[in-house]
Amino acid sequence: xxxxxxxxxxxxxxxxxxxxxxxxxxxxxxxxxxxxxxxxxxxxxxxxxxxxxxxxxxxxxxxxxxxxxxxxxxxxxxxxxxxxxxxxxxxxxxxxxxxxxxxxxxxxxxxxxxxxxxxxxxxxxxxxxxxxxxxxxxxxxxxxxxxxxxxxxxxxxxxxxxxxxxxxxxxxxxxxxxxxxxxxxxxxxxxxxxxxxxxxxxxxxxxxxxxxxxxxxxxxxxxxxxxxx
Numbered sequence: 121x122x123x124x125x126x127x128x129x130x131x132x133x134x135x136x137x138x139x140x141x142x143x144x145x146x147x148x149x150x151x152x153x154x155x156x157x158x159x160x161x162x163x164x165x166x167x168x169x170x171x172x173x174x175x176x177x178x179x180x181x182x183x184x185x186x187x188x189x190x191x192x193x194x195x196x197x198x199x200x201x202x203x204x205x206x207x208x209x210x211x212x213x214x215x216x217x218x219x220x221x222x223x224x225x226x227x228x229x230x231x232x233x234x235x236x237x238x239x240x241x242x243x244x245x246x247x248x249x250x251x252x253x254x255x256x257x258x259x260x261x262x263x264x265x266x267x268x269x270x271x272x273x274x275x276x277x278x279x280x281x282x283x284x285x286x287x288x289x290x291x292x293x294x295x296x297x298x299x300x301x302x303x304x305x306x307x308x309x310x311x312x313x314x315x316x317x318x319x320x321x322x323x324x325x326x327x328x329x330x331x332x333x334x335x336x337x338x339x340x341x342x343x344x345x346x347x348x349x
Contacts, residue, residue, distance in 0.1 A: 156182045159205040159296070161198065161276070162217040163189045163224065168303055170217070173310065182209055188224030188272065189216055190243045191279040203285060212295040214280060217310075218273040219303040225269050244268070247275045273300040274315050281317065282328045 139146045158181040160170045170176075170183045184201040191198050205211045218225075227234055228244035248255060251271045258264040277300045280286055286296065300313040 150178060154179045154182070154209065156180050156205075156209060157212050158182065159184070159202065159209075159211045159214045160217060161185070161189055161191060161201075161215065162303075163187065163219055163222055165219060165222065167305060168217075168219050173303055173308070182211060187237075187240060188222065188228070188244050189218050189276060190240065191216065191276040192243055193279060193282070199283075202280065202283065206285065206289055206296055212297065213299065214286075214296045215299045215301055216273050216276045216280070217301040217303055218269045219305050220266050220269055221305050222269055225272060226265065229265065229268065244272055247272045250275065270300075270302055270313055273302060273313060274320075276300075277315060277317070278320060278324070281321065287329065 136147075143149075156179060158174075158176075160174070160181050161184045162168060162170055164185045164187050170181055170185075171178070174181060182201075182205050184198060186198065191202075193199070202214070205214070224241065225244055227237065228241040228248065234241060248268060251268075255264055255268060255271070258267055277298050280298050286298075289296065298317065300315045302311045302313060303309075304311060
């Protein structure tokens with residue numbers, strides 16, 4: 121058994137001791153219930169940890185991670201996480217967070233065979249296809265890479281909004297609100313992409329609106345109403 125493996129359990133014991141010094145009932149409280157306001161969908165990259173970069177405590181954010189922060193409608197994993205979060209945990213905010221220097225996005229930009237990963241990376245390649253004119257017009261390769269990271273986040277947000285469950289809940293209660301973020305791994309800062317969902321959805325809701333309502337803007341102005349609750 122390697123020293124690095126053993127160190128994990130030693131670190132865990134130290135963490136427990138630290139928490140109990142601060143609050144003897146910490147784990148009793150933690151074990152009772154979780155009531156997060158946020159669902160965070162991010163990349164599996166080992167350098168990007170949701171709770172740490174958001175500065176939140178256990179129980180405050182429900183987390184799903186995969187390669188490239190993908191929300192694929194036929195992926196039962198991400199669909200189940202979203203359903204559980206909005207139906208049972210009643211989260212009010214859904215965040216899709218990508219990050220610059222993403223290995224999954226970089227692999228999708230390569231004209232190479234990645235074996236079993238090809239089907240997964242196709243989700244990101246499809247984003248490139250949708251935005252090819254914009255991306256190909258960017259001469260600097262790093263800038264093009266960064267922009268694809270951002271556009272991938274945008275398209276995954278739209279994939280969430282396409283879900284009938286999300287649309288119906290939004291019409292009924294005014295949330296969940298969807299956000300697109302990028303974590304700049306070079307500076308440590310989070311960036312809200314401030315995606316104009318209202319403009320994007322005006323073009324596609326004729327196709328994807330399955331809520332039965334004509335008023336489906338997913339306008340972030342609803343956020344103010346949530347803060348008042």
